[in-house]
Amino acid sequence: MSIIEQLSINLWIGTVMNIKTLSLFLMTLVYFDVFAAEQITVYRWIDKDKVVHFSQHQPEHDDYIEISMANNQKSSINNDTGKSTTTNQAINNTLVSIDANNDAIENLNNDKCVSARENIDTLQNFEKIQFKDEKGNVKVLSALDKKQQLSMNTKQAEVYCTD
Numbered sequence: 001m002s003i004i005e006q007l008s009i010n011l012w013i014g015t016v017m018n019i020k021t022l023s024l025f026l027m028t029l030v031y032f033d034v035f036a037a038e039q040i041t042v043y044r045w046i047d048k049d050k051v052v053h054f055s056q057h058q059p060e061h062d063d064y065i066e067i068s069m070a071n072n073q074k075s076s077i078n079n080d081t082g083k084s085t086t087t088n089q090a091i092n093n094t095l096v097s098i099d100a101n102n103d104a105i106e107n108l109n110n111d112k113c114v115s116a117r118e119n120i121d122t123l124q125n126f127e128k129i130q131f132k133d134e135k136g137n138v139k140v141l142s143a144l145d146k147k148q149q150l151s152m153n154t155k156q157a158e159v160y161c162t163d
Contacts, residue, residue, distance in 0.1 A: 042067045109160045116156035123150045 043055050045064035058064075122129065129141045141149065 112156060113161040116153045116160060119153040120150065120157060123153065
């Protein structure tokens with residue numbers, strides 16, 4: 001084997017070893033970077049102006065929520081003190097208000113459902129149906145009007161009736 005061939009082989013082996021070493025180093029670096037990222041703790045709090053803040057640095061006050069990331073799992077620790085009572089009261093009031101609104105909407109939907117079903121029953125069971133117009137005059141529904149009202153009330157029942 002000539003000197004040139006030996007140098008070529010040594011260069012090739014050296015290059016392969018450098019690539020392996022570099023690859024191992026990069027894989028180790030990525031592993032530790034991901035591992036470090038999994039151990040992050042984030043703090044969340046709301047200031048007096050109702051602005052939400054996030055930080056990796058623990059705030060000086062005690063009114064915050066600690067969010068810890070470990071093994072791609074999120075866990076929250078609520079660190080409430082007396083300072084957060086106004087925030088908790090505001091949240092409770094909002095939840096009560098939302099529940100009241102949901103109840104009111106459900107009652108309206110139930111009323112519209114009952115009304116639509118009663119109208120459908122009336123339109124299907126009676127030939128001659130009378131109604132009062134805007135001026136208070138009594139009129140009889142034509143066959144076309146009856147068909148349109150039946151279609152409209154059927155659609156309303158589909159929308160507002162949940163059972």
